[in-house]
Amino acid sequence: MAHNRVLQWSTMARTWWLFDAQHQCAFRSASMLIKYLQGKHKPIYHPLSDVGDHVVVINTADVAMREDYWRKFKYFHHTRYPGGFSVTSAWRLHELDPTKVLHKAIYSRLPGNLLRPNMMRRLHLYPNENVPTEILANVSDQIQQIQPIPKRLDQYTEEELASFPKVFDWPEDHVRDPGQTKRKR
Amino acid sequence: MNNGIGRYVCQLQRITLSFCKSHADSRGMRDFIENHLLDFTKANPGVVVYLKPRRHRKPRIMAQYLNGYTESVPLPNHRADEICKWVDLMKTRSGVKVVRLRKMWHTDNPSIQGLWHPFLNKDTSLNIKTFPDKEHYKFEQNEKSATDSLLEKMKTVKLSSEID
Numbered sequence: 213m214a215h216n217r218v219l220q221w222s223t224m225a226r227t228w229w230l231f232d233a234q235h236q237c238a239f240r241s242a243s244m245l246i247k248y249l250q251g252k253h254k255p256i257y258h259p260l261s262d263v264g265d266h267v268v269v270i271n272t273a274d275v276a277m278r279e280d281y282w283r284k285f286k287y288f289h290h291t292r293y294p295g296g297f298s299v300t301s302a303w304r305l306h307e308l309d310p311t312k313v314l315h316k317a318i319y320s321r322l323p324g325n326l327l328r329p330n331m332m333r334r335l336h337l338y339p340n341e342n343v344p345t346e347i348l349a350n351v352s353d354q355i356q357q358i359q360p361i362p363k364r365l366d367q368y369t370e371e372e373l374a375s376f377p378k379v380f381d382w383p384e385d386h387v388r389d390p391g392q393t394k395r396k397r
Numbered sequence: 398m399n400n401g402i403g404r405y406v407c408q409l410q411r412i413t414l415s416f417c418k419s420h421a422d423s424r425g426m427r428d429f430i431e432n433h434l435l436d437f438t439k440a441n442p443g444v445v446v447y448l449k450p451r452r453h454r455k456p457r458i459m460a461q462y463l464n465g466y467t468e469s470v471p472l473p474n475h476r477a478d479e480i481c482k483w484v485d486l487m488k489t490r491s492g493v494k495v496v497r498l499r500k501m502w503h504t505d506n507p508s509i510q511g512l513w514h515p516f517l518n519k520d521t522s523l524n525i526k527t528f529p530d531k532e533h534y535k536f537e538q539n540e541k542s543a544t545d546s547l548l549e550k551m552k553t554v555k556l557s558s559e560i561d
Contacts, residue, residue, distance in 0.1 A: 222514040230528045255513050270529055341529065351528045353519070357536045377551040 223256060226334070228266040228350040233314065235361045238275040242317035244358055245269070249322065249331045262327055266334045268351055273310035273339040276359075277302065287316065311337035406463070407443050408492040412484065413459040415449035421474075426456035428477035429484075437484060444488065458483060462492025 229248050233241060247253055251263035277285065285302040306313050315337055322328045336347055368376075382388060414434075416426040430448065438446055455473040458480075462468070468487065472480055541549075 216512075219512045219514065222516070223512050225515060227515045232529055232531075232534065254515075348528060352516075353523055354528055354530055354534045356534045360536045360538055360542075377547060 224263065226263075226265050227352050228268060229353055229355050230348075230351045231267060231269045231355040232271055232357060233269050234271040234274045234357075235276045236357055236359055238277060238313050238317050240358055241275070242314060242321050245318055245335075245355070246321050246331075248355065249318070249334060250327075262330065264327075264331050264334055266336065266350065267355075268336045268338070268343060268347060269314060270338050270341050270343060272314050272337050273306075275306075275314055282306070310339040407441065407488065408463045408490065409441075409444050409460055409488050410463055411445040411447065411459075411461040412487060413447040413449055413461075414456070415451055415454065415459070416456040417452060417454055418450050420453055420455075423456040423473075425475045425477045425480055426472065429480040432477060433481055441488060458487060460487040460490070462490070464492045466492045466494055468492075 231241070231245060245267055248267050249264045251257050251265060253265075254263055256263060282303040283301060287300045287302070287305055288297070289300070290297045302313060305316075315332075315335070318335060319328070319332060322331055336343075365373075414426060414430065416423040416430070418427070434446070438444075455471055456475075457469055457471040460468045460470075468490070470483055470487070472483060475483070
């Protein structure tokens with residue numbers, strides 16, 4: 213039946229998902245996104261069949277990490293030459309390439325088999341919302357975010373700030389700025 | 398109507414018969430070319446037939462298909478009627494490579510609800526949505542945050558103070 217053949221094509225078709233990484237934990241969103249790259253969200257999933265979807269991630273420059281992990285989390289590398297060992301903090305790697313933290317998090321969470329390079333090729337990371345139109349045209353659905361985006365102090369209006377409940381007013385001569393603490397590299 | 402969705406399209410595009418003019422193992426191929434080849438070409442005007450005589454080489458047929466696949470079948474010491482069957486097989490094939498099926502999948506009761514596909518049970522509003530969508534894919538908070546509960550408490554305090 214010809215109709216059945218067309219249904220089969222659509223069953224195996226790869227769909228494109230979009231994920232907004234704005235203020236989302238890089239590690240937890242990586243664990244969530246590998247499900248889509250492997251195709252584990254489909255009922256037809258089988259580890260030997262390559263049924264993963266494409267995932268487009270925008271705003272990777274604004275990913276979040278818990279506590280002070282930007283300072284504490286380290287990436288190790290060894291060139292295999294003597295003295296070739298190097299340690300890079302997460303914030304430093306993020307400065308060099310704002311897509312690299314999420315890339316490494318997803319790469320390390322995917323299973324280390326021969327499908328991994330192809331799954332990584334289906335991951336499209338963009339530091340901001342400037343995505344090529346030919347990529348964005350493929351997107352058919354979006355993935356829900358995993359944590360709330362907190363409202364910054366400068367996003368409140370002055371009225372809201374003035375009417376916000378407070379127990380007491382600071383005295384005029386009170387120094388509230390603790391000053392810049394020494395940055396640890 | 399297995400071939401394509403509408404009409405039948407012969408998937409075989411070119412067929413090459415290579416043979417030797419003198420060798421004994423090409424005897425059947427030579428017989429086929431003398432007696433049956435013209436009938437084949439008249440019956441199949443869409444198929445290009447090449448004859449490729451090569452000295453002291455075994456006879457074989459090379460079939461090239463619409464999907465780009467090329468199948469080669471060596472046929473030394475075959476009779477003309479056997480070669481007729483091989484050529485007919487090459488003509489009626491779809492051009493998909495014959496591979497070993499590792500598992501036999503069969504069911505006497507095919508699914509009533511139909512095959513799954515990525516757009517099954519999806520909201521139809523997705524069809525006209527433009528991405529990225531900032532509003533509908535935020536994290537859904539079930540519990541109130543401390544700030545929200547504090548602001549709500551302050552509202553009730555203000556209301557009660559106004560009443561007093």
